[in-house]
Amino acid sequence: MVCLYLILYRSLSHDKGFETASSSSVCSFHLPSWVTVMKGSSRNKDHSTEGEGTGKRPKRKCLQWHPLLAKKLLDFSEEEEEEEEEEDIDKVPLLGADGLEQDADETEDDESSEQRARRPMNAFLLFCKRHRSLVRKEHPRLDNRGATKILADWWAVLDPKEKQKYTDMAKEYKDAFMKANPGYKWCPTTNKPVKTQTSTVTSRKKLWAFPSDSAKDIPSPRKVTKSEEMPQLNFGMADPTQMGGLSMLLLAGEHALTAQEVSSNTCQSDATDSTEVCQKSSLFQFAEISSSTSQPGVPGAVKQTEESALFQFAEISSNTSQLSSPEPVKHCGKSALFQLAEMCLASEGVKVKEPGKIKVEVSEDVTREVPEMEVEELEKTTIKDSCTRKMEQSETLQNWDETKAEELETVKCSDFTSLLKDSNPFERNDNTKDYMCRSPELSLAEMSILGLGKPEKLKKKKKKNKLDRHTNEKSTPKKPCKKRQSSESDIESVMYTIEAVAKGDWGAERLEETPRKKARPSSNVKGSMLDTKSPKKKVKSKEKKTSKEKPMETTKESKPPDFLSITANKEVPCEASDSIKVEPLTPTEEVVPQSLPEQVKTEDSDCVKKIETCGSRKSERSCKGALYKTLVSEGMLTSLRANVDRGKRSSGKGNSSDHEGCWNEENWAFSQSGTSGNKKLKRPKPKEEFVFGLAKLEEEFEKKFNSLPQYSPITFDRKNSSVPRKKRKVGSSSSEQPKSNKGSVQSKRKNFFPKIVSKYKHKKKKLNVPDKAILSEDRNPIELAWRNKICISALNTPEPAMMHEPLVGSQKRKARKTKITHLVRTADGRVSPAGGTLEEKPKDLPQSSLQKASSAETDCNSECSGNAETQENHSITSDMPAVSAFFSLAALAEVAAMENVHRNQRATPLPHDGQPNEMSQAPVLISCADQ
DNA sequence: CCGAATGAAAC
DNA sequence: GTTTCATTCGG
Numbered sequence: 001m002v003c004l005y006l007i008l009y010r011s012l013s014h015d016k017g018f019e020t021a022s023s024s025s026v027c028s029f030h031l032p033s034w035v036t037v038m039k040g041s042s043r044n045k046d047h048s049t050e051g052e053g054t055g056k057r058p059k060r061k062c063l064q065w066h067p068l069l070a071k072k073l074l075d076f077s078e079e080e081e082e083e084e085e086e087e088d089i090d091k092v093p094l095l096g097a098d099g100l101e102q103d104a105d106e107t108e109d110d111e112s113s114e115q116r117a118r119r120p121m122n123a124f125l126l127f128c129k130r131h132r133s134l135v136r137k138e139h140p141r142l143d144n145r146g147a148t149k150i151l152a153d154w155w156a157v158l159d160p161k162e163k164q165k166y167t168d169m170a171k172e173y174k175d176a177f178m179k180a181n182p183g184y185k186w187c188p189t190t191n192k193p194v195k196t197q198t199s200t201v202t203s204r205k206k207l208w209a210f211p212s213d214s215a216k217d218i219p220s221p222r223k224v225t226k227s228e229e230m231p232q233l234n235f236g237m238a239d240p241t242q243m244g245g246l247s248m249l250l251l252a253g254e255h256a257l258t259a260q261e262v263s264s265n266t267c268q269s270d271a272t273d274s275t276e277v278c279q280k281s282s283l284f285q286f287a288e289i290s291s292s293t294s295q296p297g298v299p300g301a302v303k304q305t306e307e308s309a310l311f312q313f314a315e316i317s318s319n320t321s322q323l324s325s326p327e328p329v330k331h332c333g334k335s336a337l338f339q340l341a342e343m344c345l346a347s348e349g350v351k352v353k354e355p356g357k358i359k360v361e362v363s364e365d366v367t368r369e370v371p372e373m374e375v376e377e378l379e380k381t382t383i384k385d386s387c388t389r390k391m392e393q394s395e396t397l398q399n400w401d402e403t404k405a406e407e408l409e410t411v412k413c414s415d416f417t418s419l420l421k422d423s424n425p426f427e428r429n430d431n432t433k434d435y436m437c438r439s440p441e442l443s444l445a446e447m448s449i450l451g452l453g454k455p456e457k458l459k460k461k462k463k464k465n466k467l468d469r470h471t472n473e474k475s476t477p478k479k480p481c482k483k484r485q486s487s488e489s490d491i492e493s494v495m496y497t498i499e500a501v502a503k504g505d506w507g508a509e510r511l512e513e514t515p516r517k518k519a520r521p522s523s524n525v526k527g528s529m530l531d532t533k534s535p536k537k538k539v540k541s542k543e544k545k546t547s548k549e550k551p552m553e554t555t556k557e558s559k560p561p562d563f564l565s566i567t568a569n570k571e572v573p574c575e576a577s578d579s580i581k582v583e584p585l586t587p588t589e590e591v592v593p594q595s596l597p598e599q600v601k602t603e604d605s606d607c608v609k610k611i612e613t614c615g616s617r618k619s620e621r622s623c624k625g626a627l628y629k630t631l632v633s634e635g636m637l638t639s640l641r642a643n644v645d646r647g648k649r650s651s652g653k654g655n656s657s658d659h660e661g662c663w664n665e666e667n668w669a670f671s672q673s674g675t676s677g678n679k680k681l682k683r684p685k686p687k688e689e690f691v692f693g694l695a696k697l698e699e700e701f702e703k704k705f706n707s708l709p710q711y712s713p714i715t716f717d718r719k720n721s722s723v724p725r726k727k728r729k730v731g732s733s734s735s736e737q738p739k740s741n742k743g744s745v746q747s748k749r750k751n752f753f754p755k756i757v758s759k760y761k762h763k764k765k766k767l768n769v770p771d772k773a774i775l776s777e778d779r780n781p782i783e784l785a786w787r788n789k790i791c792i793s794a795l796n797t798p799e800p801a802m803m804h805e806p807l808v809g810s811q812k813r814k815a816r817k818t819k820i821t822h823l824v825r826t827a828d829g830r831v832s833p834a835g836g837t838l839e840e841k842p843k844d845l846p847q848s849s850l851q852k853a854s855s856a857e858t859d860c861n862s863e864c865s866g867n868a869e870t871q872e873n874h875s876i877t878s879d880m881p882a883v884s885a886f887f888s889l890a891a892l893a894e895v896a897a898m899e900n901v902h903r904n905q906r907a908t909p910l911p912h913d914g915q916p917n918e919m920s921q922a923p924v925l926i927s928c929a930d931q
Numbered sequence: 932c933c934g935a936a937t938g939a940a941a942c
Numbered sequence: 943g944t945t946t947c948a949t950t951c952g953g
Binding site for chain 2: 123147149152
Binding site for chain 3: 118119120121122124125126128129132133136142143144145146147148186187188
């Protein structure tokens with residue numbers, strides 16, 4: 001699952017996001033450094049290639065916690081049970097944390113000597129990571145430092161609740177990290193150090209560079225593909241950095257795996273080579289690990305090192321599923337978990353290739369001896385042997401990418417074939433193979449390929465080593481045959497569904513299918529492959545799959561009632577489907593209407609229509625349903641959706657993002673809702689649990705990342721938090737002019753609160769004109785009143801927290817530097833809360849002045865509205881903003897009344913700079929009064 | 932490599 | 943209380 005999930009994830013992100021993202025990193029989270037570190041990194045070196053890389057510190061690498069993490073994950077899965085509540089899950093420590101960790105730690109710690117684990121990011125850093133790109137968009141000129149300042153401002157203004165989200169997330173990471181690295185010291189003792197970086201060095205960037213590069217590259221290639229119809233190169237290998245939680249998991253798994261299986265693992269030894277290898281194999285390893293760990297019940301399964309991890313994993317899962325589910329009711333494999341496992345298998349094939357496992361299969365000698373290119377071919381050829389049909393085709397491949405893809409496919413095929421042989425040597429083999437090859441896998445393969453592209457060289461070398469190992473280990477490909485069948489069918493069905501979903505049109509394909517099936521063995525794949533048009537491939541795969549899969553799917557459908565509920569979330573499924581589609585199908589990038597859920601819906605409907613029209617509706621639907629279900633259950637949808645959203649945002653920005661693209665709060669909310677739904681659905685059976693656990697972990701990580709809200713600059717600028725950024729979603733594009741916010745913001749507000757809007761306008765005007773001389777004083781008291789009222793009215797507990805929020809250490813620092821603290825406190829002092837929230841920093845930036853002013857206002861408003869909003873968000877009823885608005889309005893009215901009084905008294909505003917632009921309040925009053 | 936920010940941990 | 947270091951990436 002993980003693998004597949006990752007792949008999907010990756011692909012999605014690539015599709016949409018990356019292209020645009022080029023300049024600035026996408027919003028998406030990258031792996032936590034620590035994760036990344038695993039690979040070993042000396043980041044300094046390479047940063048050049050990667051955009052992101054943190055160029056800075058060369059510090060040591062760290063390996064530590066990953067393995068642990070993996071174990072934990074496993075444990076977690078086993079332990080699990082906590083899933084029940086959505087929220088709980090979130091909070092649940094990612095890792096199980098038990099003894100296992102320690103063991104791993106030790107070993108790793110030793111290793112760590114080389115590298116030191118990187119600290120987990122704190123809340124602010126997470127926030128920065130997530131929002132920096134936005135800031136940069138708004139202020140292209142700003143350098144990072146400037147952006148950081150702005151981010152700091154935002155952070156200061158950020159609604160406590162929102163802030164808490166980040167804080168919690170950071171805490172989770174930290175906890176996980178600490179579990180992984182029990183003895184981790186934030187500040188390494190002077191001793192460690194130094195390790196010659198030179199030795200190990202693979203700079204983290206390098207490691208990531210590969211993926212990241214792929215990411216960057218991908219876009220262009222992708223476009224090419226679109227034009228050319230390249231296979232969906234979009235998918236690059238999953239970039240761990242972007243993978244976020246998942247990547248972490250993978251890495252962890254990888255790491256652990258390497259440690260376990262590959263004692264000799266070169267990862268560490270060879271900086272570059274090893275690292276790459278590790279990455280490639282990471283998924284595999286992860287799978288293995290998971291499988292081994294997970295399978296308590298299955299003794300034999302544990303060591304399947306020989307077989308591809310994915311395969312094993314799948315098997316295991318299947319086993320578990322069977323065992324667990326006494327009922328044969330559907331196919332054993334039918335369980336969502338099982339399907340996922342299968343999917344994983346499928347994906348595995350791809351991965352395998354990448355990692356060089358393919359090579360493994362092939363004779364090691366060959367690979368080593370032969371130059372890289374040749375090696376690949378050899379591999380292909382070898383594979384061919386396994387899968388003669390495809391092999392031939394693959395050979396023909398001319399395009400490099402294509403070749404790779406094919407290779408991947410072939411690899412898969414080989415694996416599957418072997419499996420099939422074991423279990424069933426029939427026709428299916430062909431089909432299955434094709435199926436495997438063709439379907440989503442292609443995309444996966446492509447992804448991998450893409451990712452591999454750059455690093456290939458290194459990989460190759462590394463591969464050799466690994467291959468050696470693998471070969472030794474791997475010799476045993478076969479495992480349980482029985483399961484396979486079911487699994488195969490399931491897989492096929494899943495794949496099929498996926499593809500179908502992606503394409504959206506089944507009917508046509510199906511019709512073709514039958515004929516193709518026949519042909520497919522030889523010609524289809526290869527010929528099309530050669531052409532390497534993604535569409536063709538897809539079609540083929542679909543065709544192949546369709547026949548068999550249909551029944552499977554139907555069965556699946558029956559299963560999940562949950563599915564329905566899931567489907568209820570129109571958006572989620574739709575998007576998922578869309579996303580899928582988009583990648584493969586539309587290279588053109590139309591990209592689904594990003595932000596708009598509506599569009600998505602429409603698409604869905606369209607899809608449905610197509611399906612219906614096409615023909616076997618049921619099957620199609622069932623497929624979709626199954627797919628959705630599976631995805632949902634796995635939480636993949638959520639992640640996908642989130643990713644897609646992200647991609648859209650990023651792409652949107654760059655591309656023609658829809659107005660709103662970036663800021664749909666909806667998306668955010670959506671994702672959450674989706675996640676929650678997923679969780680609910682999940683309720684795994686014990687057996688499945690382990691799988692689940694993994695899924696959960698992933699999901700959680702991802703969810704967390706995704707869930708971290710991204711706020712539109714406007715919000716901050718305006719600071720009218722009152723206007724709920726989230727809900728509003730006003731389509732105002734993210735890109736908008738920071739300062740010009742007014743317009744956008746106002747518009748938004750108007751929608752919700754016309755009156756308020758007017759108020760704001762006034763405010764701005766005021767700000768613009770007088771700027772400073774504004775009545776800060778009034779504001780403070782007023783604010784307080786507001787807040788209080790709001791709080792009361794709103795019910796928001798958080799507010800008080802806000803109010804209280806004492807300056808934190810860092811803040812203190814700031815205050816000291818600026819010396820403002822005193823002012824703030826004293827001045828605001830009376831209004832403790834206001835002061836705290838406002839936290840006026842003395843910013844020199846012209847912008848800042850405006851922002852501050854606005855921000856100050858927003859503070860007040862924000863709190864009020866913010867709470868309401870937040871609540872609403874939780875409820876997920878984005879539609880209901882009215883309520884929040886309502887509260888805020890009421891509060892405003894009251895406040896206004898108070899304010900008026902104050903004003904009268906004070907008449908002259910004190911000249912307090914920035915803060916007080918509260919002038920706006922006056923207008924507010926008016927508006928409120930009107931209401 | 933610095934830096935600008937915040938925060939957590941260590942000293 | 944002060945240092946260290948986590949992320950980012952232009953300078």
